[in-house]
Amino acid sequence: MTQPKLIPVAPAKACKLLNLGGTVLVSAEFEGRTDMMPASWNMPLDYDKGAVVIDSMHYTRPLMDNAKYFALGVAGEGILSELLYLGSVSKHDEPEKLEKSGMKFFKVPGYEMPLAEGCSAWVILEKLPEPEMAAKYDLFLGRVVAAWANADAWKDDGWNFEEAPVALRPTYYTQGGHFYIMGEAKNVVPTGE
Template identity: 30%
Template structure:
């Protein structure tokens, strides 16, 4: 038997995305964005409230980075999601995150986050109090410690976390259980 839960954002796993920007004055900011994902092989979409400092920065600069949050940085990742850059001018310092300027876009890369997508805005639409942003991924940078010998991402080393909207929890992405584009062939 199934139970109806109503219209809720229950997609699993839901990535924990840390969006980093520069303000018009060059100050860095970051926020935890719960709703976003890949919409094409080289594009992503994020949805963020219009009241955020990050929203203002994206509107002004049209560029940002998206770091994939991991277990090691869970506390800092949660902190940048619950504290507004409008209210806390030392938000980045208090988070413990350190940044360097992206080589590809006018936005900071958070050094502690092992995987970062560097993005340029292509579309921006406001729905009620939310911005829907579609951006082209112009580069992905990865800390060498999460790469295999042949340069691929090792998800065990990445140790990414996921957001569980139903229980307001963070979950660690788990073990490999199959091979994409191969396991289904057994049903042919």
């Protein structure tokens, strides 16, 4: 496994990594079993907290139910084919789903879940004890314990997609293999008195 150039981001600032609202790759590990899947329903919950929805039919779900940690990777445009495969194939049906996806993975010390190359950011969250939220809404909440931005997309404590490779721009899934890619940047000055 290789590893992209990582810039550590303080957990208290991790909301900057997740506030783009794009598709993330969720990964979890429990008792040596791992999985990764895309999720469009995700968001920052506070400066150092995040949330993601994982339906009970997914292989990833029991891992999430039992794991202490889970990870979110902000998926870039350069890995759409692999991302779509990970979302279209269940590890219930294909035990070698991760190996067959074509995705390249790496791990960070202290955590066993795989992280995907080709992301613009990665956040590891300690799952908050809210089992009723998972049971009723399929919603998992976590407190950020570690976070990194891809050095090619992060500069001076903020996003720099204007100079980053297009392959790292966040993606937005709609349906049937149709995605939107983050577009141009625009600076605005507020009006008013």
